[in-house]
Amino acid sequence: MDTATFLHLLHEDLGLTQQSARKHLIHFTSKSEYFACKSELLRMTSELPRLSLVLPLDIIHAFSCTLCPDTKLRSFSSTTRIEADTKFIINKVKSRKTVPKRATILSSSRTRTIPWGVDQIGAPEIWSKSVGQNIHIGVIDTGIDYKHPDLHNSISHGINLLNRRLMPHDDNGHGTHIAGTIAATGRNSGIIGVAPRAIIHPVKAFDHNGSAYVSDIIAGIDWCVQNDLDIINMSFGMKTYNPALEQAVMNAYYRGKVIVASSGNDGRKKTIDYPARFPQVVSVGATTRTGRIAPFSNRGTQIDIYAPGERVYSAWIGGKYHELSGTSMATAHVSGVIALMLSMRTMSPQQIKNALRRCAFPLSKRPNARWQPGQLNARRAIRAAGQE
Incomplete structure (x- = not known):
């Protein structure tokens, strides 16, 4: 040549x-x-x-x-x-501002909110053993609100793939919401994420409309690998197969990176979005407050684990808070639990996936010879991690 x-x-x-x-x-x-x-x-x-x-x-x-x-x-x-x-858009279900549904008093002088999903998966029960310390998570999304008080102590260096001369500031809200669920460290009246001592690296690949090119997603994966991050959170999905994206995911997987992605919000029963459909990825479906599969969530045996995704309360741009629903929100809960697991011991991506699948709470009480994905539980995940 x-x-x-x-x-x-x-x-x-x-x-x-x-x-x-x-x-x-x-x-x-x-x-x-x-x-x-x-x-x-x-x-x-x-x-x-x-x-x-x-x-x-x-x-x-x-x-x-x-x-x-x-x-x-x-x-x-x-x-x-x-x-x-090719270009695609983050698939949101709905958006609704609200006030916290419940607050847990963590000390006599401060009241901080534990969002219902963080509480339901049992993360607070694990914080005496692991808070995700020293685990680095790349959040490929719309960026992050650097000034949000609940995220100030959770953010490390990131990248803006749309304009590399700028910081990866969030002009949409989705990325900030995801980061809050994973690792918020609320003070006073703020919220607490699943792994409050994990470190978020914002990778801005989506614009203010929530749209991105596949090449920017691949560049985000590449950046996470080059910077030796532990987990790559991809709270988005696309309907069509893309060989370049699969190659990027496979290469990151073989470099030891745990990739977590949302299954999609179309209510489909037998198929899920890419990249969650790739076998190297931990694929996530969404559940409701009552522990049922959310109506909007894609489902089926291609999913590895379900997690809270209905009306999830988390951080928002402008230092505010917002309630969103979607498998994107469920994915953030799973990334947080994986951070808790990795903070206790080194595990390969396949070991992580095996442990999550094995430790899940069954969603169906009907006996079935076939394996069915269950619901995320932090305590059982930590126990399963010790058995891998």
Whole structure:
């Protein structure tokens, strides 16, 4: 492959501002040629400045950039394959502001709220043993509210994949809500998350409308792997299979990263969204306050675990609080419990999945020879972790 000629053609294509131009992925069939081309790309950026618009994705050996549909690069080399990028939107169920339903007094001088889901899964019973300390969680979402008082002590460095010169500030609310359920450390009248000493790394891949390109999700996974995070929370899903996303998930899994994703909010009984459908992912369905599968939740044997997802009260942008429903919220509870587990002992992604599936409370009392996914419980998960 003539790398220099390839990059000159790429630079030329990046300068064409056609209305039909859209984001694409350039895949390299050879790992060595990808890294050779990446090295040359970085060297030639000063000479060809538009090459700075190209985002290398080491985890799948590809470049992400905007190209014209009739780009000359398609016929340039047999060692590259070009595919159009796709965009999707976070699937929300409903949104409703409200006041906390209950507060638990944790000391004589302070009253802090334990949201019903955190309480129902039994997280407070485990805090004397584990609070998720030293566990790093990448939340690929809409960003985070850095000024929220309940999240101030939970946030570490992150990245804004939409504009790398900016902090991953949340302009939507979804990411802040997820982070609050996982690791809020409320003071005074604030809320407490499942793993209040876990460390959140916000990865902003979704814009203010809650939409993202698959390439940005892959870049988020890549960033989490490069920064050696323990857990990757993906509270979103898409209906169609994407091979590039599967490759990114598989490579992260084989690097020892626990990936947790929501099953989707379409009420389907036999199929779930991607990436939750990939076997390397801990797939999560949602339950109600009464411990039943939520009507909106996708369900079936493809799900590994169910967790609270109905009218979940958590942090919101502007230092506020909000109530949301969805398998996204359930996923956050599971990521929190996994942080509690990993804080006590080192476990592989498969060991985590096995322990969660084995320790779940049954959702159905009817005898059934087939295995059925059950409901998350922190105490049983910690016990199962010790048996793996």
